[in-house]
Amino acid sequence: MKIRSYILMLSLMFIGFTAFAQEQKMSDTEITAFKQSVNTVSKKIKSLSTDFVQFKHMDFLAKDIETSGKMFFKEPNLLQWQYKKPYNYSIVFKNGKILINDEGKKSAMDVGSSKIFAKLNKLIVGSVSGDMFDDKEFAITYFKTKDFNVTKLIPKDAALKKYIKQIELSFDKQDATVNQVRLMESAEDYTKIVFKNKILNAKIDDSAFTN
């Protein structure tokens, strides 16, 4: 009897812990409230600068490939990713062009020449500002954990879906901005980007977006 109650207690604890760790589906009212708060905040974002750490996970590797740097965004669509560690690589999205500086080697190209790239670009900007709730483009589901609201987006576009199976955006419950992005290429392989030290609406000059 004693053993049985002990096992029961253990399993209850286990269930309790899993429930705690797992995400729960949002209710319809929660979804409406969440979307509203994100939209309100993202409308107020005129600029954003943040540090980021990127983890490339592939199941056959012993360790994730970790890179890090700074990201700058300015309304409506100026975007710069600066990788600083372990290499210098900067990519600027500006007026339909992509400017790359790879350890001093510079190159440029048009976004328009590849539809898939235009979509990816929109996706990246959307991930950063949180402006992603487009039901025409994605099948979206909503979850919550202790600290985050999580949206999972499955692309509807067949071309995009070939490269990205699912996008997960984790929003900070405190300020309703994106804290973490996970781009899943398959069930095993994904890229996770974690934002740190976010600064909203500081003055960033257009001229900062050069390479």
Next chain:
Amino acid sequence: MQKSTIRLLPINFLLVFLLVSCGVNPIRKLEKVPVAKAAFDAPYFSDPKIDYVYKTHISVYGNDLSGIFVVKKINADWHRVVFTTEFGNKLLDFEISENDFKINSIVEELDRKILINTLKEDFRLLLNKKFAIQNQFATVSDAIYESADGKYYNYLFVSKSGQQLQKITHSTERKEKFSIHFQSENNIFAEHISIEHQNIKLKIELNYLKND
């Protein structure tokens, strides 16, 4: 990113440049010495515990493409090779052994037979671990082992001072086709690798990513 792959399209024209050439393989003109050992074991890419991760720059006919190459020895005979963009998007994923080759995934823009065959040939040589030696030559600084490879020959340049594999040249009877240069501090791991083609304007540079 994905888009930059489109700029590899000029590689389609590579065939045009694969011209038959005449001449004599310059290594064969060097001093021939007795063969010191029957086989040479290449030291790089041989540890299954290591993730070999390299920042990569490819220039092909004046176009640039960059990304990250990852190589992992997955069993006794096979390596897995993945090429991604800096953002992590996978462009190419294949597995290669001495005699076999299997593509796991490839983006449309890179899916060109000529490009795949070139990479297959380059990486097969880069990852090959054992070379049977038929002839040996010498310069002041290097021992050069000749290893037959079908209708081609591989020449392995090993420094006399540090016994380091510094270069492999893939040649026909008459002419060098491409060569792989290694820079290694410990002779186990190559920090810098460059693959240079002679008959096409293609250069692949790999720099080890220190992931502390």
